[in-house]
Amino acid sequence: MRLATLDDGTPDGRLIIISPDGSAFAFAPVQTLQTALEDWATAVATLGAVREFPEKLDLARLLAPLPRAWQWLDGSVYRSHGALMDKALGFEPFRPDWPPMYQGVSDTFYAPLADVPMVDEELGIDFEGEFGVITDRVPAGTPASVAGKHIRLLVQINDWSLRKLAGPEMKTGFGWIGAKPPCGMAPFAITPDELGENWRNFRPALRLKVDWNGEQFGDADGEPMAYGFDELVAHAARTRNLVAGTVIGSGTVSNENYREIGSSCIAERRGIETVDTGSPKTEFMKYGDTVRMEAHLPDGRAPFGVLEQRIVRAGATSA
Amino acid sequence: MRLATLDDGTPDGRLIIISPDGSAFAFAPVQTLQTALEDWATAVATLGAVREFPEKLDLARLLAPLPRAWQWLDGSVYRSHGALMDKALGFEPFRPDWPPMYQGVSDTFYAPLADVPMVDEELGIDFEGEFGVITDRVPAGTPASVAGKHIRLLVQINDWSLRKLAGPEMKTGFGWIGAKPPCGMAPFAITPDELGENWRNFRPALRLKVDWNGEQFGDADGEPMAYGFDELVAHAARTRNLVAGTVIGSGTVSNENYREIGSSCIAERRGIETVDTGSPKTEFMKYGDTVRMEAHLPDGRAPFGVLEQRIVRAGATSA
Numbered sequence: 296m297r298l299a300t301l302d303d304g305t306p307d308g309r310l311i312i313i314s315p316d317g318s319a320f321a322f323a324p325v326q327t328l329q330t331a332l333e334d335w336a337t338a339v340a341t342l343g344a345v346r347e348f349p350e351k352l353d354l355a356r357l358l359a360p361l362p363r364a365w366q367w368l369d370g371s372v373y374r375s376h377g378a379l380m381d382k383a384l385g386f387e388p389f390r391p392d393w394p395p396m397y398q399g400v401s402d403t404f405y406a407p408l409a410d411v412p413m414v415d416e417e418l419g420i421d422f423e424g425e426f427g428v429i430t431d432r433v434p435a436g437t438p439a440s441v442a443g444k445h446i447r448l449l450v451q452i453n454d455w456s457l458r459k460l461a462g463p464e465m466k467t468g469f470g471w472i473g474a475k476p477p478c479g480m481a482p483f484a485i486t487p488d489e490l491g492e493n494w495r496n497f498r499p500a501l502r503l504k505v506d507w508n509g510e511q512f513g514d515a516d517g518e519p520m521a522y523g524f525d526e527l528v529a530h531a532a533r534t535r536n537l538v539a540g541t542v543i544g545s546g547t548v549s550n551e552n553y554r555e556i557g558s559s560c561i562a563e564r565r566g567i568e569t570v571d572t573g574s575p576k577t578e579f580m581k582y583g584d585t586v587r588m589e590a591h592l593p594d595g596r597a598p599f600g601v602l603e604q605r606i607v608r609a610g611a612t613s614a
Numbered sequence: 615m616r617l618a619t620l621d622d623g624t625p626d627g628r629l630i631i632i633s634p635d636g637s638a639f640a641f642a643p644v645q646t647l648q649t650a651l652e653d654w655a656t657a658v659a660t661l662g663a664v665r666e667f668p669e670k671l672d673l674a675r676l677l678a679p680l681p682r683a684w685q686w687l688d689g690s691v692y693r694s695h696g697a698l699m700d701k702a703l704g705f706e707p708f709r710p711d712w713p714p715m716y717q718g719v720s721d722t723f724y725a726p727l728a729d730v731p732m733v734d735e736e737l738g739i740d741f742e743g744e745f746g747v748i749t750d751r752v753p754a755g756t757p758a759s760v761a762g763k764h765i766r767l768l769v770q771i772n773d774w775s776l777r778k779l780a781g782p783e784m785k786t787g788f789g790w791i792g793a794k795p796p797c798g799m800a801p802f803a804i805t806p807d808e809l810g811e812n813w814r815n816f817r818p819a820l821r822l823k824v825d826w827n828g829e830q831f832g833d834a835d836g837e838p839m840a841y842g843f844d845e846l847v848a849h850a851a852r853t854r855n856l857v858a859g860t861v862i863g864s865g866t867v868s869n870e871n872y873r874e875i876g877s878s879c880i881a882e883r884r885g886i887e888t889v890d891t892g893s894p895k896t897e898f899m900k901y902g903d904t905v906r907m908e909a910h911l912p913d914g915r916a917p918f919g920v921l922e923q924r925i926v927r928a929g930a931t932s933a
Contacts, residue, residue, distance in 0.1 A: 365682065365721035368791065389785035397788040398717045402684035402857040414755040414853055435795070435928055436733040457853055466708035469716040470789020472687065473852045476754070533792045534733055534776055538721035609754055 296343060297483040297598070298448070300328055300358045302406070308358045313483055314348035317600070321348045328361050328429075328484065332539040335431045335447050339486075354600070359404035360450060360484035361429060365538045367401035367478070369425070369454060370394045370527045371546030372520045375553055379566030383575070384462045394522040394530050397470040399454075401542065405479035407602045411455060412609035413476070413582075419458030420580040420606055422507075424559035424588045426499045426517050427452045427544040428524045429484060433537035442532065443497050443525030449490070451481035451503070451590050451599035452544055458562050458579060478544075481588065482600035489598050497523030499590070501598075503548045505559050506587040507580075512564075513557035515548045517590070582608050615662060616802040616917065617767070619647055619677045621725070627677045632802055633667035636919070640667045647680050647748075647803065651858040654750045654766050658805075673919070678723035679769060679803035680748060684857045686720035686797070688744070688773060689713045689846045690865030691839045694872055698885030702894070703781045713841045713849050716789040718773075720861065724798035726921045730774060731928035732795070732901075738777030739899040739925055741826075743878035743907045745818045745836050746771045746863040747843045748803060752856035761851065762816050762844030768809070770800035770822070770909050770918035771863055777881050777898060797863075800907065801919035808917050816842030818909070820917075822867045824878050825906040826899075831883075832876035834867045836909070901927050 299320065300308035310323040310331060324341045325331040331338035371377060372394050381387045405411055413420055429448040437445070454475070461474035493500040500518040504511065522530070527543050548559045558564045565575030580586070587603040618639065619627035629642040629650060643660045644650040650657035690696060691713050700706045724730055732739055748767040756764070773794070780793035812819040819837040823830065841849070846862050867878045877883045884894030899905070906922040 363684065365684070366719065371788070388787040389782065391782055391786055395786040395788045396791050398719070398791065400685065400717070400854050403855070412754070418853070435731075460853070463708070463710055465787030467710055467714040468707040468784035468787060468789070469690070469714045470787070472715050472717065472850060472854075476853045531791060534737065534779070535719050535791075535795045536722070 296486045297489060298323070298328060298342070298360055299482050299484070300360050300362055302356050302358050306363060308362050312342055312345050312348070313352065318352055319348040320350050320352050321345045322350070329540050332429065332431050332447060354482060355408055357482045358406045359480035360482065361480070361540060361542060362404055364401040364404070364540050364542050366541040367399045368396050368531045368541065369399055369544035369546060370396045370522070372522045372527065373546060373549035374521050375551045376547045376549030376563055379549070379553070379563045382566035382569045383562045384465065388465065394527055396527070396530060399471070399475045400477050403477040405477055405604065407480060407482040407600065409479060409604055410607045411479065411604045412607055414609045416582050418460060421456045421458050421561045422505070422580070422586040423454035423456055423547040424503045424505045424513065425452045425454055425544045425547060426590070427542055428528070430528055430537055430539070430541045430543065432539045433528060433532045433541070435532055435534055435536045437529060437532045439526045439529035442528035445528060446487065446497070446524055448484040449487055449499060450484050450542070451588065451602065453479040453586065453588055453602055453604060454544060455479065456560070479602055479604050481602040483598065485598050490592070493592055497525040501590050501592050503559055503588060503590045508584055511557065513559045515550045515556050515559055517545070517548050519550060520545055580606050582606050615805045616808060617642070617647060617661070617679055618801050618803070619679050619681055621675050621677050625682060627681050631661055631664050631667070632671065637671055638667035639669050639671050640664045641669070648859045651748065651750050651766060673801060674727055676801045677725045678799035679801065680799070680859060680861060681723055683720040683723070683859050683861050685860040686718045687715050687850045687860065688718055688863035688865060689715045689841070691841045691846065692865060692868035693840050694870045695866045695868030695882055698868070698872070698882045701885035701888045702881045703784070707784065713846055715846070715849060718790070718794045719796050722796040724796055724923065726799060726801040726919065728798060728923055729926045730798065730923045731926050733928045735901050737779060740775045740777050740880045741824070741905040742773035742775055742866040743822045743824045743832065744771045744773055744863045744866060745909070746861055747847070749847055749856055749858070749860045749862065751858045752847060752851045752860070754851055754853055754855045756848060756851045758845045758848035761847035764847055765806065765816070765843055767803040768806055768818060769803050769861070770907065770921065772798040772905065772907055772921055772923060773863060774798065775879070775881070798921055798923050800921040802917065804917050809911070812911055816844040820909050820911050822878055822907060822909045827903055830876065832878045834869045834875050834878055836864070836867050838869060839864055899925050901925055
């Protein structure tokens with residue numbers, strides 16, 4: 296099952312169910328995705344019973360599948376990304392034997408085709424291509440062996456980052472505020488069964504094609520996560536209940552063979568350049584730049600649809 | 615004006631207006647505090663017009679004034695606290711020339727008299743007495759000179775902390791997840807005019823009396839913030855819009871004369887003990903322990919009311 300949210304002028308939008316071929320939709324019997332997640336057992340039965348998709352889908356009318364959430368927690372579980380980010384940042388933080396994770400702004404997830412406003416072009420504007428999960432309510436202290444059952448939907452995320460603020464904020468130990476404006480989400484939130492055997496060991500085994508201004512920048516495989524999403528959910532819930540609709544991210548998708556498949560963020564390429572030549576040469580994004588992200592299965596299908604966002608000057612957009 | 619939220623079985627509760635003497639209330643013409651904050655100019659006019667308080671106030675029926683929020687950002691702006699925390703943690707993170715700030719869980723703020731469930735007594739359970747503000751919507755890039763105008767309400771917060779997780783999480787640079795379960799709030803959210811001349815330079819000039827198991831532990835003055843709340847709001851909004859109902863904290867209230875006035879968290883006392891004797895001796899909280907926090911003006915009034923919370927084993931409470 297693939298779900299999306301239509302812009303109906305309300306903050307949470309209107310939940311819809313996407314037809315198998317992706318061209319049409321039906322209005323869901325539940326008004327919003329947040330409401331569905333608060334009683335998922337009931338919702339999934341009524342959503343799954345829908346077989347007719349009478350409405351033509353216009354991708355430009357879609358919000359993020361979850362346009363706002365009570366909680367967004369982002370991990371960083373691709374080891375090659377961590378190692379290259381140390382090079383890009385110029386220092387090596389403590390690497391724990393559990394998944395590093397921060398809490399980010401969750402009152403806004405940008406629409407998949409949104410213009411994204413930024414206040415300052417000089418802050419090192421960067422994209423981060425990731426996978427994520429959305430959970431129902433998870434009680435505090437839930438172990439990983441149970442936590443995986445609370446993963447109800449998978450999503451594809453663009454975690455916008457401002458690199459010139461990231462290093463100093465990280466050094467305080469408090470995590471990121473200025474460096475992390477809201478994220479974008481690809482149009483479709485999918486149940487894990489949509490990936491078939493490509494959802495394995497709580498990892499999404501599909502590649503994330505990232506294009507910057509129309510040129511391919513990366514095509515990394517989502518599978519080699521050092522921790523599965525079951526472990527990320529358990530880590531997030533160690534001392535707190537996770538509210539229904541909690542979104543948890545993988546961090547930037549990255550593979551050890553980055554010289555062949557490229558990167559899912561600019562900072563990582565700059566880390567590679569630093570390793571190779573002693574200094575970075577690729578510049579960050581500018582106003583007007585676009586990024587396009589599309590995760591694809593071996594058979595070519597793109598289960599999350601396409602995210603394509605353009606950077607605009609804050610104040611110069613309705614987004 | 616002093617506002618509170620009555621438990622009516624809904625997640626956001628029912629907004630009420632407190633009588634000047636604190637013994638009675640009126641149901642607000644706006645259903646919830648979140649709704650009021652989303653159109654504050656309209657709400658404050660209708661709320662301020664209420665002059666009759668026909669209902670008797672039962673403090674045990676109150677939730678946090680904002681029982682859940684889209685965003686909770688906590689600063690750390692008392693310099694003596696920062697210096698002592700370095701001693702308690704055993705390392706010194708980077709001290710920037712802007713206010714350190716993290717984003718914490720905001721889908722739950724515990725009621726002022728709630729039993730607070732914790733999953734593990736051995737994690738170094740600690741309280742942190744703080745002041746906070748609640749803003750209406752603040753556009754990204756708003757300077758401090760304007761940001762102060764977006765401060766609509768003041769609150770008193772208990773930022774629960776688990777110290778054994780805090781140091782390692784801090785060293786990752788990602789901030790705190792396990793170390794920061796939900797906070798509690800004192801019963802009344804107040805408009806800044808309630809403090810009169812004791813709200814000055816966007817700082818709350820009143821003392822926060824903290825008792826642990828019935829014994830006074832601290833009585834620090836809120837005024838000596840290195841950054842005012844106007845600057846904290848501006849920092850939070852540097853690259854993101856702040857959603858209406860954003861809660862921003864001061865961090866643990868602390869004064870340079872801590873040997874006279876005590877501390878607002880246990881970790882800080884342990885830092886003092888480390889300075890004095892080379893090692894901490896005060897243990898953290900145990901199940902059944904209580905903390906009481908009451909900010910008081912020079913004339914003895916307690917504008918935020920009293921927070922008194924008891925630690926219980928998770929699963930053994932209805933909280």
